[in-house]
Structure formats: C-alpha cells, structure tokens
Amino acid sequence: MITIYHPRNFIDERTYIIEVLFSEFLGIEYKLFEYEGENYKIILENNTTLIIVDSFFNNQDSNMYLDIKNIPSYVNFITNPFIIEKDIPILYGTDQLEVTKNQIICGIDIFASSFFMLTRWEEYVNKERDIYNRFPAVASVAFKNGFLERPIVNEYVEMLWNMLTYLGVEQKRKLRKFEFIVTHDVDIITYWKNLKTNVRILGGDLIKRKSIYVFFEHLLELLQVKIGKRKDPFDSFDYIMDLSEAANIKSRFYFMSGGVTKFDNYFKINESAALNILNKVKERGHIIGFHPSFNAYNDPIQWKKEKVLLEETANVTVKEGRQHFLRFEAPITWNIWNEEEMEMDCTLCYADKEGFRCGTCYEFPVFDFLSRKQLSLKEYPLIVMEASFTAYQTVAPQYMEEKTKALIEKTKKYNGNFVYLWHNSSFNIPAWKSFQPVYENILRSQIKVRK
Incomplete structure (x- = not known):
C-alpha cells in the first residue's frame, strides 16, 4: 500500500484533496500520516518516492487562507514528460522537476491547485457578481488564463498517475467509463399559457418581429393547441x-x-x-x-x-x-x-x-x-x-x-x-x-x- 505523509497544518484541507485525487479519482489505496516535513511525501510499495512541493498551505500564517491575495495572479503553462496535453497550467508551484530512478521531485503543487478548483473558494473571496448575484466566468482564473475549456484537475491526476507509474506503482487505477x-x-x-401571454406573443409578431406570416402561424398553432389538435x-x-x-x-x-x-x-x-x-x-x-x-x-x-x-x-x-x-x-x-x-x-x-x-x-x-x-x-x-x-x-x-x-x-x-x-x-x-x-x-x- 502507498504511504502518504503531509505537513501538520491544514490537515482537513490536505486530507480532503488527497482523498479525492487518490481514492475517488484514481482508486488507489493508501495510508496517510502527518509529519514534520514541509512537502508531500508519497512512498510507493517498492520504496520509491514522489515528493510534491507544497507551495501554498505552508505559506499561510494561520488557518485563514481565504483571502483574495491568495488567488493566482498569473498562471504559467509548462511542459514535462508526465503530462498528456501539450502543456499544463501551474496555479501554485513551479516548473521544478527532478527525476531519478527512485525519486521524483515535482514543483507543481497538484494538491493546492486541485483544491482551488474543486472547492470554489475562489468564488467566496472574489466578490464580483453579475446582475443575478452569480460569480461570472469572466471573473474566474480559468477564463482569464484560457483554461476554462480544459479539465485541469483531470490533467493533474493524469500527471500524478504517470509519475507513480514511472516509479513502479503496483496498484491498478480505477476504471472509469464515459x-x-x-x-x-x-x-x-406551457408556451400558450393564458390570455395575457398569448396576446403578448401575437402582438410581438406584428409589432416587434413585424411578420404577418409568423402571426398567422402562431394563431393557427394557438387554436390547434386549445382544441387539442396539437401539443x-x-x-x-x-x-x-x-x-x-x-x-x-x-x-x-x-x-x-x-x-x-x-x-x-x-x-x-x-x-x-x-x-x-x-x-x-x-x-x-x-x-x-x-x-x-x-x-x-x-x-x-x-x-x-x-x-x-x-x-x-x-x-x-x-x-x-x-x-x-x-x-x-x-x-x-x-x-x-x-x-x-x-x-x-x-x-x-x-x-x-x-x-x-x-x-x-x-x-x-x-x-x-x-x-x-x-x-x-x-x-x-x-x-x-x-x-x-x-x-x-x-x-x-x-x-x-x-x-x-x-x-x-x-x-x-x-x-x-x-x-x-x-x-x-x-x-x-x-x-x-x-x-x-x-x-x-x-x-x-x-x-x-x-x-
């Protein structure tokens, strides 16, 4: 079984995102421990090691990370041999990648980046809203940096799996189906709801749309609906x-x-x-x-x-x-x-x-x-x-x-x-x-x- 060590702060947040990526998404069994180190340390069954550099939670002074200053202001796109797209965005972390036979050190903070996307804490600290009090796409980090149409958490998961595979992971990943x-x-x-609605639609055909053809088409449809000849x-x-x-x-x-x-x-x-x-x-x-x-x-x-x-x-x-x-x-x-x-x-x-x-x-x-x-x-x-x-x-x-x-x-x-x-x-x-x-x-x- 894989053993995962994580720093002693933000335990609930770390436990959650590790559980989602490893158990929910990959279906990998693991044991989880806290330790005095600064990064995530993942030890495989064959004693090879994957280190994910912590670039977010360890930089917080307390348990309060919910601040707009912590939203990524710039997202860099990098390449490495473990990704499956042409590049991968870095929300938190660096492009550091050190690979040896028995160890990989990954500078992309996969855990904090995924946590950011899944939990939507971005929308809590960014108060921009549309006329219906909704957080709009145009305000999001994903839209501003051009990756809204990419499932980047899935990309992180694939990169994680490829690194584990390189190091010789013995477990099989969960099989998923589209x-x-x-x-x-x-x-x-109902479209033809009541007299007020019907008059508004028919009047719009004549006044707004200026189409006598559409008016008569709608009038015929209305009559047929009312007598049960048409849905x-x-x-x-x-x-x-x-x-x-x-x-x-x-x-x-x-x-x-x-x-x-x-x-x-x-x-x-x-x-x-x-x-x-x-x-x-x-x-x-x-x-x-x-x-x-x-x-x-x-x-x-x-x-x-x-x-x-x-x-x-x-x-x-x-x-x-x-x-x-x-x-x-x-x-x-x-x-x-x-x-x-x-x-x-x-x-x-x-x-x-x-x-x-x-x-x-x-x-x-x-x-x-x-x-x-x-x-x-x-x-x-x-x-x-x-x-x-x-x-x-x-x-x-x-x-x-x-x-x-x-x-x-x-x-x-x-x-x-x-x-x-x-x-x-x-x-x-x-x-x-x-x-x-x-x-x-x-x-x-x-x-x-x-x-």
Whole structure:
C-alpha cells in the first residue's frame, strides 16, 4: 500500500484533496500520516518516492487562507514528460522537476491547485457578481488564463498517475467509463399559457418581429393547441424521451415547485398539466429531480418547502437536481443540499460560458471550506447549457454544435461525465427552431457510442 505523509497544518484541507485525487479519482489505496516535513511525501510499495512541493498551505500564517491575495495572479503553462496535453497550467508551484530512478521531485503543487478548483473558494473571496448575484466566468482564473475549456484537475491526476507509474506503482487505477448525462430544467411547461401571454406573443409578431406570416402561424398553432389538435410547443417531453431512449439514456427532468420571485411559478407543480408530465416521466422510466427556485440557493427553509411539495406531489424521493438560474453560493448552497440528504448536484457551470467550472469532468464529494469538512453530497459539474450560447453569447447553431462536440470529446478523453442541459422550453418556438437540430445531432451521436 502507498504511504502518504503531509505537513501538520491544514490537515482537513490536505486530507480532503488527497482523498479525492487518490481514492475517488484514481482508486488507489493508501495510508496517510502527518509529519514534520514541509512537502508531500508519497512512498510507493517498492520504496520509491514522489515528493510534491507544497507551495501554498505552508505559506499561510494561520488557518485563514481565504483571502483574495491568495488567488493566482498569473498562471504559467509548462511542459514535462508526465503530462498528456501539450502543456499544463501551474496555479501554485513551479516548473521544478527532478527525476531519478527512485525519486521524483515535482514543483507543481497538484494538491493546492486541485483544491482551488474543486472547492470554489475562489468564488467566496472574489466578490464580483453579475446582475443575478452569480460569480461570472469572466471573473474566474480559468477564463482569464484560457483554461476554462480544459479539465485541469483531470490533467493533474493524469500527471500524478504517470509519475507513480514511472516509479513502479503496483496498484491498478480505477476504471472509469464515459457517461453522457442529459438533464432538463423544467421552468415552464406551457408556451400558450393564458390570455395575457398569448396576446403578448401575437402582438410581438406584428409589432416587434413585424411578420404577418409568423402571426398567422402562431394563431393557427394557438387554436390547434386549445382544441387539442396539437401539443403546446413546450410539451416536448415525449420528444425528449424518444431521443434519449434511442440512445439508451435516461433523461433527468428537474422540476420547479415554488418560489417567491418573478422568475418562478410559471406553473404549479400540482396542476393537472404538471401531474400528467410527472406521471409520464415516471411511467417511461426517466428521472425526476429538483430545481429549487431563484432565491432558494441560500434559503434553506424555502428550499426544503419546495422539495417537500415536489416529493409529495410526484410521490417520489428526489436525490438530485440543479439550482434555478445556476445561482450558487459556496459553500452555503452545497450545505443546504447536503443537509437535505441530496446525492447529486449538477449546478456548477457558469451561465455565461460553457466549460469546466470546477476543473473536472468527474463527480466529486464537496468540501465546506468554512467549517472545514467534507460533505456527503457529490457535485456532477454541468459542462454545457444550451442557453449559454444564445442568452450570453451570439453564436450560430453550427458553432454551438462544434463547441459542444469538442467538449464531449475532451470529456471522453478522461472517461468522465458529460453533463448536458437543454430545457424542455428550448424547442418548437421561433427563437429555438434553428438550434433544435443541434440537440438532435448531439443525442443521435450518442447512439453510435452506446451500440
């Protein structure tokens, strides 16, 4: 068994990140000890040694590292024989690499760099926020230094494994398999909702869009929906499940069930239309999850109230979901989910940019850096949300498809989880018709993968 020694300070933080990298990600058994040394010392079964230079925690005067001055101000990209990409970013550490037959000294502080990405303490100390009080991609170290579209924690893990392999590690690493996880936030279930909404849409065709053709097309659609000759455009659930089933995938539908703001309550979870959808999802064997409302991300009382209503209405126990508007506050939101015994959160992607917000495409147990403890909840980071390309960027459908497929291939390279979000309301209406083939092509591409 591998033996790992670490310095005697920041024990909770060190224990957590060693556990994630070695046990969760690599599946390597080890014994962990504290010692008086300054660096991480990893001794393999054959007595060879890997030393990871500590360039972060040992530089802190106390247990308080949560300061904006500790965010990397400059990220250097270096090469060495143990990486699998053309280069690797150094968040903490140096390019020092000393290799002999029995020992490697690595200057990149893999542990502190990974801890920085996974725990999101960056977002706690950097107070920059968008109009919805979210930490934006453009404020992140990853975006500013051009590695948001790289799962750099996975890259560190590969480098770590390659160094262990060079030194003659006897254990086998955990075998992982690429998984395509498709999710759907259910914010609204009807396009033709009521008289006010209908007049607004039809009036917009004439006044804003200045299209008599679209007006009559919409009017005909409205009449057909009202007499039951046609589905409402947002009733895309059978269509979604048909595509998922063809690819042997279960769709995950995350339902809203309350809220106190103008961004919530576009439907009632116990109304007949919603009940019909819930029953249909259950009957077809897909997954019902939870989509807490706009303000619930830091309000445990509101959060629990909505979860209880969803579970009672749908007669299911929900264990996974995602925050509405991707609103998230580290570590408060994670603690709410953990206290309610949720198992899987899929919130962590930036609204304004696709990519690897947590630096990984693997699920991982989260860490509360304020109480300094690992939680039971696991984060499955979201990698692509369709609205990132349309609401926050101006791109063509072809670009969206190419970028999504590139991120899928990147995730496949590391046998990770590609978590994909496409709302049920992003189909069948003028704003989304040109993008709908993108979703179809992405799902159909998974059919070949799974056969």
